[in-house]
Amino acid sequence: MPVYQRGYRNWEQSAKRGAPPWWAIARKGISSPLGSRRFMLLLMAALVPAVVKGGFLWFAWKMGDMGNLLTGGWTDITAVGFHHFLNTQILFVAIVTTLVGSDLIAGDKREGGLALYLSRPLSVRDYIFGKGLINLFYYFMVTLFPALAICIFGYLVTRGSTGMDMLLLIPVQTILYCLFAGTVLSLTLLAISAMGTRKVFVSLWWVLLLLGTEAISQVFFFINPWLKVISFTEMIHNAGHIFYGTETTILISPYASLAIVTAWSVGAILVLRKKIQPVVVVS
Amino acid sequence: MTQNKIEVSGLNFAYAVQPVLKELSFTLEPAAIGLLGPNGSGKTTLLRALLGHLNNWSGEISFMGRDVSADGRSARKQIGWMPERGGILPGFSGVGMVAYLGELGGMPASDALQRAHEVLNFVGLADQRYRQADTYSQGMGQRLKLAQALVHDPQWLLLDEPTSGLDPQGRTAMLKLIRDLANDHDFGIILSTHLLSDVREVCSEILVLRDGNLLQHTKIESTAGTGTDMFSVEGTGETAAFILALENAGATVEVIKQVITVKLDSAQSVILQAAQQTNFSLRRMEPVTDSVEDVFFNLVDA
Amino acid sequence: MSAILKTERVSKWFGEVIAVNDCTLNAGPGVTGLLGLNGAGKTTLFKMLAGLINPSQGEILLFDRKLRRDSEVFRKVGFCPESDALFDWLTGYEFLVLMLRLMGFSGDELEQACLDALATVGLTDAADKRIGSYSKGMRQKIKMAQALAHNPDVILLDEPLNGMDPVSRRDIVKLIEQLGQQGKCVIVSSHILPEIETMTRNIILIHNGKLLAEGDVTEIREAIDDHPTVVAISSTDNRKLASILAAKELVAGVEVDQNDVIIRTDHAAAFYKDLPDWLVESGLEVKSIRTLDDSLQAVFEYLTGDHYGHQ
Numbered sequence: 015m016p017v018y019q020r021g022y023r024n025w026e027q028s029a030k031r032g033a034p035p036w037w038a039i040a041r042k043g044i045s046s047p048l049g050s051r052r053f054m055l056l057l058m059a060a061l062v063p064a065v066v067k068g069g070f071l072w073f074a075w076k077m078g079d080m081g082n083l084l085t086g087g088w089t090d091i092t093a094v095g096f097h098h099f100l101n102t103q104i105l106f107v108a109i110v111t112t113l114v115g116s117d118l119i120a121g122d123k124r125e126g127g128l129a130l131y132l133s134r135p136l137s138v139r140d141y142i143f144g145k146g147l148i149n150l151f152y153y154f155m156v157t158l159f160p161a162l163a164i165c166i167f168g169y170l171v172t173r174g175s176t177g178m179d180m181l182l183l184i185p186v187q188t189i190l191y192c193l194f195a196g197t198v199l200s201l202t203l204l205a206i207s208a209m210g211t212r213k214v215f216v217s218l219w220w221v222l223l224l225l226g227t228e229a230i231s232q233v234f235f236f237i238n239p240w241l242k243v244i245s246f247t248e249m250i251h252n253a254g255h256i257f258y259g260t261e262t263t264i265l266i267s268p269y270a271s272l273a274i275v276t277a278w279s280v281g282a283i284l285v286l287r288k289k290i291q292p293v294v295v296v297s
Numbered sequence: 298m299t300q301n302k303i304e305v306s307g308l309n310f311a312y313a314v315q316p317v318l319k320e321l322s323f324t325l326e327p328a329a330i331g332l333l334g335p336n337g338s339g340k341t342t343l344l345r346a347l348l349g350h351l352n353n354w355s356g357e358i359s360f361m362g363r364d365v366s367a368d369g370r371s372a373r374k375q376i377g378w379m380p381e382r383g384g385i386l387p388g389f390s391g392v393g394m395v396a397y398l399g400e401l402g403g404m405p406a407s408d409a410l411q412r413a414h415e416v417l418n419f420v421g422l423a424d425q426r427y428r429q430a431d432t433y434s435q436g437m438g439q440r441l442k443l444a445q446a447l448v449h450d451p452q453w454l455l456l457d458e459p460t461s462g463l464d465p466q467g468r469t470a471m472l473k474l475i476r477d478l479a480n481d482h483d484f485g486i487i488l489s490t491h492l493l494s495d496v497r498e499v500c501s502e503i504l505v506l507r508d509g510n511l512l513q514h515t516k517i518e519s520t521a522g523t524g525t526d527m528f529s530v531e532g533t534g535e536t537a538a539f540i541l542a543l544e545n546a547g548a549t550v551e552v553i554k555q556v557i558t559v560k561l562d563s564a565q566s567v568i569l570q571a572a573q574q575t576n577f578s579l580r581r582m583e584p585v586t587d588s589v590e591d592v593f594f595n596l597v598d599a
Numbered sequence: 600m601s602a603i604l605k606t607e608r609v610s611k612w613f614g615e616v617i618a619v620n621d622c623t624l625n626a627g628p629g630v631t632g633l634l635g636l637n638g639a640g641k642t643t644l645f646k647m648l649a650g651l652i653n654p655s656q657g658e659i660l661l662f663d664r665k666l667r668r669d670s671e672v673f674r675k676v677g678f679c680p681e682s683d684a685l686f687d688w689l690t691g692y693e694f695l696v697l698m699l700r701l702m703g704f705s706g707d708e709l710e711q712a713c714l715d716a717l718a719t720v721g722l723t724d725a726a727d728k729r730i731g732s733y734s735k736g737m738r739q740k741i742k743m744a745q746a747l748a749h750n751p752d753v754i755l756l757d758e759p760l761n762g763m764d765p766v767s768r769r770d771i772v773k774l775i776e777q778l779g780q781q782g783k784c785v786i787v788s789s790h791i792l793p794e795i796e797t798m799t800r801n802i803i804l805i806h807n808g809k810l811l812a813e814g815d816v817t818e819i820r821e822a823i824d825d826h827p828t829v830v831a832i833s834s835t836d837n838r839k840l841a842s843i844l845a846a847k848e849l850v851a852g853v854e855v856d857q858n859d860v861i862i863r864t865d866h867a868a869a870f871y872k873d874l875p876d877w878l879v880e881s882g883l884e885v886k887s888i889r890t891l892d893d894s895l896q897a898v899f900e901y902l903t904g905d906h907y908g909h910q
Binding site for chain 1: 431
């Protein structure tokens with residue numbers, strides 16, 4: 015009958031191997047907001063436009079040619095419509111990402127948790143990637159996933175008459191565009207979160223960037239249409255025309271928008287590299 | 298186990314232009330090592346250097362044979378770090394936080410959770426492990442920080458002021474945990490502290506820094522040397538008569554507060570006889586050895 | 600010993616919470632250590648002694664005058680609180696000037712008192728820096744300076760060494776000892792019991808708001824009946840020594856470990872008195888005699904009823 019050592023015991027590793035650290039960060043960050051009932055309700059609410067769009071689609075199909083009258087804008091079932099649909103979700107994107115993402119890095123910096131992360135065998139890149147995946151996942155929750163659901167629903171409802179457009183082309187376009195837009199948004203939100211330590215300020219700046227710059231550009235649009243360039247979301251949307259192969263509706267070329275958005279992302283990465291350091295230099 | 302060494306050579310580091318660590322070179326074998334120094338001596342910075350947390354430093358740090366600058370990640374697998382400030386992640390239960398940090402250390406999720414329970418038991422937080430970590434009292438917080446440093450079963454522990462803010466009970470308990478880890482489990486422990494008494498209680502070596510320079514790395518003599526000619530004596534009774542008897546036997550005697558210091562080669566029998574003659578109640582008679590305090594202040598005052 | 604500071608059956612409630620419960624104590628000149636676990640009521644007691652809050656019940660007397668009624672007496676108290684709230688935007692010197700103005704000092708006297716206090720705690724060089732830029736140790740020192748500047752007779756120091764580095768600790772311990780030797784009534788609290796031990800043998804121990812012990816550590820130790828005194832003696836032949844001592848009536852138990860003979864006795868005073876006789880008669884060469892549990896740490900653990908960390 016063995017008597018085992020009391021007190022501290024060494025760890026005997028099981029045969030399994032550990033997951034990469036970024037995965038542990040992402041999994042924890044994604045699962046923890048789901049514990050809140052209010053947050054779940056919010057996610058449900060974010061699906062309402064997709065359900066409506068699906069309803070229109072079904073209705074338009076039922077009514078045959080007459081249905082074309084009903085569609086247009088964000089309910090359109092063509093590439094333009096999907097692109098537009100993703101843009102109209104921006105309000106939900108703003109709310110959900112603010113709730114999930116504003117404290118991701120700010121909270122760690124506030125409580126001295128950042129150094130604790132970095133005392134583990136993980137790199138700054140693991141940390142940023144893991145945290146970025148959390149933002150990306152929730153961005154997809156309100157944009158990509160409902161859009162893909164509509165595609166499948168549309169294909170089934172129309173009994174395949176929309177052809178491969180609905181089943182292959184639009185989903186691929188949507189995935190690529192959402193990856194692009196989601197990456198930009200995630201990185202930017204992380205960068206803002208890394209700049210502050212207070213959740214309120216991070217949220218404020220983020221909402222200002224997402225919705226405020228658009229509002230301001232709307233006002234100034236009448237003075238000079240080129241001022242659209244200051245709208246963060248409009249630039250992402252405009253660059254999306256490249257992915258969907260559609261025509262832009264503003265003066266600025268989609269490629270110019272792509273360049274601007276890329277510049278934003280590079281800026282965000284630079285901020286993250288500067289701000290995410292284990293040792294805070296105090297003067 | 299020579300491969301468990303920490304070897305530092307020519308370590309230099311500066312914040313902006315202010316040098317913080319200057320040409321540090323030393324080799325540490327696994328033991329309980331007290332890291333001492335006045336404010337601004339670079340203790341915390343040295344710990345961060347071992348974690349690979351500094352930028353723009355020069356020199357070489359080899360952690361268990363691994364170069365920290367090239368392979369900081371695998372070095373950190375073998376380090377458990379207990380920070381002085383902060384170190385509690387918001388939004389976690391005690392066990393959740395420890396398990397999460399274990400996973401970040403590369404443990405499979407199920408192993409991490411099991412280990413989290415084990416180490417929380419070990420540090421005495423079994424009853425509070427499901428509570429939110431940010432509602433812990435200071436004493437519990439310190440234990441939690443020790444638990445997270447242990448969860449991935451590292452070889453070395455870097456402890457930054459582990460008894461800070463603890464009351465006597467919590468302090469004794471924390472020191473006992475550290476002592477157990479050092480004595481029974483071959484951990485290498487670097488204990489950075491302002492409290493010389495902590496070091497005296499758990500450490501077998503000290504490393505003294507001042508202004509970023511290494512002043513000394515030495516073992517603390519724990520065994521009472523037989524060759525010494527200094528004894529400290531305490532007791533009650535006719536102190537004056539007792540001292541006179543000692544002096545008559547040829548000893549040099551000095552009294553500071555209630556402690557009588559006797560200087561004479563192999564004075565024990567003389568002291569006993571003097572006590573017997575003068576009816577002096579002898580409570581303590583010990584050879585004087587260099588205490589941590591003596592070693593430290595001799596170095597720092599120089 | 601003439602008591603400078605007395606409390607008579609002092610209690611303090613906050614709503615349903617009782618912080619200090621029926622405390623009667625006397626403190627004379629010299630240093631007294633006030634000890635207790637977190638939440639034992641030390642800080643509340645300090646605040647009452649300093650006259651910052653009123654006891655719910657009982658009376659505090661300073662030189663036999665009631666503290667709260669008498670602003671003359673109030674000036675004889677200096678208090679260094681535990682909390683770290685300071686005026687960060689003032690320099691150390693400005694802070695002291697402000698505090699002394701409130702005490703009624705003015706003119707040259709004020710300036711001199713400030714400079715003296717800064718010199719006493721070793722902050723002269725940092726006098727013109729803002730308190731906001733001070734390290735933790737310097738903040739503690741400026742709080743000390745504030746407590747000493749008006750040359751009070753009663754000095755209350757709540758965790759004054761907290762956060763200080765070893766060099767500052769030693770300096771402040773020395774300063775506290777000096778103040779005690781000057782005949783001031785110094786009451787100091789600290790969680791680091793060995794440090795209290797270097798300052799004084801005289802302690803007040805409170806636990807759960809109740810006064811548990813008051814007086815000299817050794818005397819308190821001897822008054823604890825339920826724990827026999829443990830003495831370790833090392834000699835050239837420990838087994839022989841053990842058999843000799845085991846035969847003595849005053850010895851309750853004997854054990855031999857690696858280096859020492861461990862003896863338990865219920866009658867410490869008598870045991871110590873006879874010990875030299877026995878040892879000389881035994882003819883053995885004795886290397887050392889140590890009492891294992893008369894340290895403040897041991898006494899504290901016995902009294903607070905916790906054997907945590909005792910090996």
